[in-house]
């Protein structure tokens with residue numbers, strides 16, 4: 001599930017040619033879908049036209065009826081949860097991942113989620129942030145007033161860059177959101193829903209050698225470093241295209 005701006009066709013094209021390509025892993029069905037809102041008024045006609053063409057060609061874009069903006073990302077994430085709960089009950093897991101991310105689908109499916117035939121429930125994993133706090137300074141992009149969020153700390157939450165969860169949680173989070181006041185940070189918001197549900201996010205890490213599996217900073221490209229991560233952040237579309245060939249061919253040799 002990739003939330004992406006309506007006008008960001010370049011990111012979508014790069015993802016379709018790299019980690020989002022159908023049939024990457026034999027016998028495992030993976031569907032990559034892009035979620036967009038409505039373009040800003042001034043750009044509406046031509047972006048909407050391009051989007052229509054792209055959607056007819058690829059059949060993987062879901063557009064929702066609200067203004068696409070950073071502030072509305074929480075709305076988009078909750079619509080994704082709702083979509084999953086309604087249309088994807090046959091799936092085992094879902095992943096929410098931003099459009100500027102490298103995803104190692106091989107490690108994700110064959111290692112992280114390989115339960116030897118068992119599917120987990122009430123499970124959500126990624127890079128867990130345990131010491132998050134609201135910013136009270138009004139100049140911050142992440143400013144939250146005491147009126148909107150009175151508590152001094154956030155509950156544990158998974159970084160929004162990319163997180164993976166069992167499909168049952170989509171419906172549970174969607175239900176819990178009726179009781180949780182919206183805040184513009186979608187990942188913290190999911191954390192608030194998890195708290196209501198009494199579900200603890202699981203930190204995806206390995207000890208030998210020590211590493212985070214969801215790397216929320218940019219790591220220099222190295223085939224074998226990337227082979228043992230699920231995500232690495234901070235990719236422009238062309239950068240993703242530049243490394244993918246080498247990665248796909250070589251990761252098994254690490």
Ligand SMILES: *[C@@H]1O[C@H](CO)[C@@H](O)[C@H](O)[C@H]1NC(C)=O
Nearest residue numbers: 065066067068069070071072
């Ligand atoms: C969020 O979406 C709603 C519905 O389209 C819109 O009225 C509102 O202006 C949007 N908020 C922002 C900050 O873009």
